[in-house]
Amino acid sequence: MAVTEPAVERVKKRIREGIVRGKYPSGSRLPSERQFALETGLSRMTVRAGFQAASDDGLxxxxxxxxxYVRDLVLREPPSRLQSFTEMAHELGFRPTSAILDHRERPATxxxxxxxxxxxxxPVTAIRRLRGMDGRPVTVEDLVIPVAVAPWLTGVDLTDTSLYELFSTHGIEFAYxxxxxxxxxxxxxxxTLLNLPPAAAILxxxxxxYTQDTTPLLSGTNHYRGDAYQFTADLTR
Structure with a gap:
């Protein structure tokens, strides 16, 4: 018996929304297929197909x-490696997502x-994006980039674009x-943006x-959910 696509999508959407709103935290166990079926009024077959669809999406x-169970959602910054958000998300098997909150040219402070x-x-280009993995909010990113360095940024759609890759296509490489x-x-x-309680702890x-010749490319600030970011450093003496 074929399972209708809309019902499967409703199950997946319910799971995704539960994760985003914190009902199902990272690493937590989901309700059983039987319980989910009772809550939604759908058949076990439909619920199982919806769970599989959510699994296929990496949720x-x-x-x-x-x-x-909910996949662990922790962005791990590797030691001594400069990586973009997009690269780190892909390494973990997640789909990086973005929502543009601000993108304009203005004078530098x-x-x-x-x-x-x-x-x-x-003149600088100021960008604010809500970055996520598989649609789950991870960080609010604020970037300031000199117009002299990247005059082509004006008008570029940065919704799902890696700035590192974009700079590279223009012959500019991040070095450190x-x-x-x-x-x-x-x-x-x-x-509110990160779906956290008021005054929650963030990182x-x-x-x-910079480029290899020490030219500053951007000044950035990322506001990470405290439960979604891990920074590792090599310390020696």
């Missing part, structure tokens, strides 16, 4: 002992001009980054990225 995974070695009020991570409490706006990563 959940089966376990012989546990039934179905004094602090931005100092960090990017610019003249005061030099000065990177700082610290804990903060989320503002009301950030908490804020700030960076300045």
């Amino acid at each position: 959940i995974a089966p376990s012989p002992q546990r039934g179905w 004094l602090d931005e001009a100092h960090r990017l070695h610019l003249a005061p009020t030099a 980054s000065r990177y700082t991570v610290q804990a903060q409490n989320a503002t009301e706006t950030l908490a 804020v990563a700030t960076e300045i990225a």
Whole structure:
């Protein structure tokens, strides 16, 4: 007996929304197929097909002992490697997603001009994106890029675009980054965007990225969910 596509999609959508809203945290076990069927009024066959569809999208995974569980959603920054959000998400088997919250050209602030070695009020492109993996919010990303470095950014659709790849197509390569991570409490706006309780703990990563000849390419700040980001460093003495 064929299972109708709309019903399967409803199951997958219900799972995705439960994950995004925090009803099903990373690593948690989903309700059984039987319980899910009772809650939705759908057949076990339809629910099983919906679970499989969610698994195919990388949202959940089966376990012989546990039934179905939510895949671990932690963006792991590798030690001593400069990677884009897109590259890290792909390495974990997730689909990187973006929503553009702001994209405009404006004068640099004094602090931005100092960090990017610019003249005061030099034009910059300011970008704010909500980045996620498989549709689940992970970070609010704020980028400031000198117009002199990337004049072609104006009008470019950055919804699902890797800036590293975009720069590379224009012959510009990221070589290294000065990177700082610290804990903060989320503002009301950030908490709403990241689906967190008010004033929840987040990890804020700030960076300045450079070319090999030390030209600053961008100043960036990422506001990560505290449960969705892990930074690893090699320490020696």
